[in-house]
Amino acid sequence: MAHPLVLLDLDGTLLDHRGSVDRALRAWTARLAPPRAPADLLGAWLAAERRHLPAWRDGTASFAEQRRRRLRDVLPLLGLPVGDDADLDAVFAGYLEAYEAAWTAFDDVEDALAELAGAGLATAVLTNGVEEQQRAKLARLGLAGRVGPLLTAETLGVAKPDPRVFTLACERLGRPPAQVVSVGDDHALDVVAARAAGLRAVHLDRRDEGPAGERARTTTLRGLAALVRDAGPA
Template sequence: MRAVIFDLDGTLLDHIGAATQALHWWLPELGAPSPTEDRTEAWFVAEEKHFAAWRSREITFAEQRRRRLRDFLPLVDISISDDDELDEVFAGYLRHYEASWKIFDDVDETLRALAELPVQTALLTNGTDDQQRAKLRAVGLEGRVGDVFTAESLGVAKPDLSTYRTVCQALQVNVDCALHVGDLHALDVVAPRKAGLQAVHLDRTNAGPCEEPARIRSLRELPKFLYRSR
């Protein structure tokens, strides 16, 4: 391998942990009780539903946030329809989400190990340029993961095959000499393989698919795949 391309949320940064903590701080500020397991799950269902619509360029980034709140707030007996008010409410959640950003405990040592090897690293993430770069700065990863490519900067999001190939072209490596690593099997494994890259599924939660041959539970297992033949 000549390059390792990382996903960000769920791979290097604990997005679910940060969002869950943010809900526990944010909802009481709205006069709602701390979230139950069901309501926390509902938050992530709404997030995935409407973030996917932004990813496919059907709606704006701000609108996907508003739609998430329109789905979720009635579950905690709050009714808001005005866009400006929804934006203000989401800003409260966002402050707590940002304060909860942290990396997984296997990230530092993995990046240090890769820095000793003759491989490039890069980041390919489905998000906005400002927010994803802010995450890297906040958790001490700025300048440590190589070039950063976002869905916003590329104008297209994973799993579009052009995203993976564009990163390889920018790094000046052949696609079959690049290894993509991420937590979402469809976006981070299936799609990059279709684009010609190799890929490893980082399955931190043991969700599967268990039959995936290149499946790891921790980034500590990653280096062995740098020398694995196709």
């Protein structure tokens, strides 16, 4: 029987997105010198991401527009004006520069990749991000060419949590869904949706937030090879 292929998420799984955002917000707002800032700016920013990214995923807003919508939520919290689209794009460019400079891999990634390779398990990456930025992330993290093919929602034409993105990914990879194990930090996007497409899945619950009843769950990528073998049926 063929070894399963491990289909890794990127943000929150390989890339420390939350930590990168936190460092980026600190650097960005220091340059903006806002007169005030909410006590939990990171929480407000991530909440705006969760609120507006789905509009891009379902095709009702462009990638640039979901960024503008996030700024329309956050800039008033900083006591800063909300300008027109061009103004917002210029403001976001400042944040994006800080975010790119802050990109960092989780400290368990290298160990996990070594374990997976040692177990004869191939990998690929499936991410909801746009192709150019996600390739840049892998390059910055030193992972380009080391984690297998990169598949993005942008190129596949459908995004998580739509199960079709997993079906299309398996087709591109030349593997039946039953031979692929999805691994990611978002339970709904990376686990529930993957299983709906016939894949097996492991929930990477880095912050130990649950759901606690998940049968294939870990708080670290270390030991992933054993979890993949034990992931059970879809």
